Amino acid sequence: MSLGTSMNIRILLVALIFIFLGGTVKLMGFILFSSKAVLVDGITCVAAFLSGLIVIVTTRAALKPPDVDHHYGHWRIAYGGPLGILIIYSASLGVALASMGFPEPYSVDVRATYSAILGTLLYSIAILIARLDPIGGSTLAVFGWSEVLEGLVSAIAAYAGASYSYIIDYFGGILILGYLLVAILRESRDLIFKISDVAEEGIEERIREELESRKLKIISLRVRMLVPGRYAGDATVVAPCNLSLEAANIIVDEITDFLKRNNIDLTVHIDKDPKCS
Numbered sequence: 478m479s480l481g482t483s484m485n486i487r488i489l490l491v492a493l494i495f496i497f498l499g500g501t502v503k504l505m506g507f508i509l510f511s512s513k514a515v516l517v518d519g520i521t522c523v524a525a526f527l528s529g530l531i532v533i534v535t536t537r538a539a540l541k542p543p544d545v546d547h548h549y550g551h552w553r554i555a556y557g558g559p560l561g562i563l564i565i566y567s568a569s570l571g572v573a574l575a576s577m578g579f580p581e582p583y584s585v586d587v588r589a590t591y592s593a594i595l596g597t598l599l600y601s602i603a604i605l606i607a608r609l610d611p612i613g614g615s616t617l618a619v620f621g622w623s624e625v626l627e628g629l630v631s632a633i634a635a636y637a638g639a640s641y642s643y644i645i646d647y648f649g650g651i652l653i654l655g656y657l658l659v660a661i662l663r664e665s666r667d668l669i670f671k672i673s674d675v676a677e678e679g680i681e682e683r684i685r686e687e688l689e690s691r692k693l694k695i696i697s698l699r700v701r702m703l704v705p706g707r708y709a710g711d712a713t714v715v716a717p718c719n720l721s722l723e724a725a726n727i728i729v730d731e732i733t734d735f736l737k738r739n740n741i742d743l744t745v746h747i748d749k750d751p752k753c754s
């Protein structure tokens with residue numbers, strides 16, 4: 478998730494339609510051909526589709542300019558994306574777990590493999606389409622290749638499940654469920670870190686350099702990440718004695734304007750140096 482520039486919504490929506498089709502084909506692989514590996518894989522596809530929609534909607538809302546009730550801008554609405562993903566993935570995990578049931582014998586039709594392959598092909602097309610938008614396509618997790626890997630796992634599991642034993646198909650489903658659980662844990666940790674008011678590495682140094690290059694002495698400096706690529710903070714500085722308060726104010730304005738163009742919203746307070754007379 479990076480909000481530096483706007484996304485091409487139309488491209489991403491077309492890509493999401495292909496994900497939806499892929500998920501539908503896979504779910505049919507369960508309904509018609511009884512593969513539980515393909516079922517779990519299909520559920521994760523549908524989850525990816527819903528997640529993609531939520532990310533697009535919240536990212537759009539985040540780009541709105543500041544207004545009377547959001548003085549720092551609406552950037553953090555974008556966290557509705559990862560939050561939505563967590564809710565959808567967790568619900569999917571529950572649905573998939575419930576539909577797996579106990580490993581009682583069942584028979585897999587080999588055609589489930591074709592469902593998995595076709596569904597995965599559709600998902601691959603979705604990724605390629607999404608990549609036409611370098612911002613959205615490469616930063617939205619649902620357009621990553623791990624879903625394709627899951628598709629290959631389900632295809633192999635369904636094939637072996639049809640040829641040898643349902644146990645292999647069942648185990649394939651469990652494997653994909655395990656991956657889903659890992660993704661949920663990873664997303665949670667990532668989200669908590671991002672909303673933790675982290676002072677991302679390098680940003681403080683950038684501001685420090687900017688202030689010090691204009692001969693301002695830094696008394697305090699605090700900065701935090703609003704969303705990746707967007708920062709807000711405050712600083713207290715002391716101007717050199719030979720500089721009038723008026724001149725110092727002009728310099729500070731130049732610096733904060735420059736930083737604002739670089740997505741850093743800094744408020745600077747100028748203190749009087751007690752040593753100046």
Ligand SMILES: [Zn+2]
Pocket residue numbers: 543544545546547551
């Ligand atoms: Zn608002």
